[in-house]
Amino acid sequence: MHSGPGGTMSFCSFFGGEVFHNHFEPGVYMCAKCGYELFPSRSKYTYTFPWPAFTKTIRSDSMAKCLEHNHPEVLKVSCGKCGNALSHEFLNDGPKLRQSRFCMNIQKLTEVCP
Secondary structure, eight states, rough: OOOGGSSSOTOOOHHHHHHHHTTSSSEEETTTTTTOOOEEGEEOOOOSSOOOOSSSSSSTTTTEEETTTEEEEEEEEOOOTTEEEEEETTTOOSSSTTOEEEEEOOOGEEEEOO
């Protein structure tokens, strides 16, 4: 549905060293630029993409969102505090029915463990 040739999204790229892909320690994922809390670790789930996937944000204002050009089921997301571009929210593409999938650029996240 959201894939281009070879199963990768046409508007995402990977940089290697995707450190959070198989990381499931308890904690909070935050914006690497300003430290604003974005995702609880419990909302992270296993997904085939190298970037970490989450189902929900910590707060309703954790993310600013706008439609991705020519992709009505995809939203560009940025930090709700500083505007740091984070990646995308895929509507109705989460692990459960009617659940979103947030696919985050790992270079834009940091994690704090309890």
